[in-house]
Amino acid sequence: MFEDTIIGLTEQVAGITLKSKEKIPVAARKSLNRQKKVIIKEHIDFSTQCVTVIKTKGVFHSFILCWMDQDLFDALTTGMNRNRKLEYGKQVFYMMEYYNIICGRVLSKINNMMASTSRLTVPQVIHSQKELEIPKDDYRQHVRWDFDSDYGGLHVETYYDLRKNKNK
């Protein structure tokens, strides 16, 4: 359901077709859950993949990590700007708004399903692995969505916990 939401919104906002890739295997997810500190490493290139973090607060408490390949970053932001190329600084803002839109729509669905009012933070671009050390105890569940496109990959990795009766 959420993958279809992201695919549909990307088409609407930028005219780019994403395809959902196979989910991360259960065995790998179990090994992530055993780690004391969840540290994202190795598979992300901070210099080219414009890594962005969005947090949610409330009943759905989460840390959402988003990143995409450089060519997709260029194609997506150009598509959002009616096929006119942007200078890099503006591209970053457009990308942040894209992540705000897809994460906001997914969170809206979760809020409606759970009859809760969890909130998003403003997206924040991350420049190094050090900024990604998150206390594992805060987020006991994990899900990752990987997408492919003609321009490269998009990845959305969510560490989350469900908390009762939490307001913003």
Place this chain on the structure above:
Amino acid sequence: MEKKGTILVIDDSPFVSQQIKDIVEQEGYEVIDQAKNGEDGIEKFKEYRPDFVVLDIIMPGIDGIETAEVILKEAPDAKIVMLSSLCDAGTLEEIKSIGLKYLIPKPLEGAVLLATLEMLEGKKE
């Protein structure tokens, strides 16, 4: 073309501001300024007294709901359209609780924004 009114956009996203400008200016509205956060938006509202305000909820600093509350205290008749990537029932209830009626989901659709502005103006039900 008939001039339809002035709009202040309060949203930290240049993408959204450009979208709004592209949609409304071809229909006779004028985007008089853009504020990137609530505090700046409140100051610009006081300065310009626009006919309409299009206001994002999630922004750095104070959020859009708090910004709307301050503007409505200043001008209870202010015509405000809320805009957000969050469009769940709880968010709609929250904006209704402060006296507002309209929440437009992102990504923005031109027809929806224009119809909402007309409803605010009182031209449509």
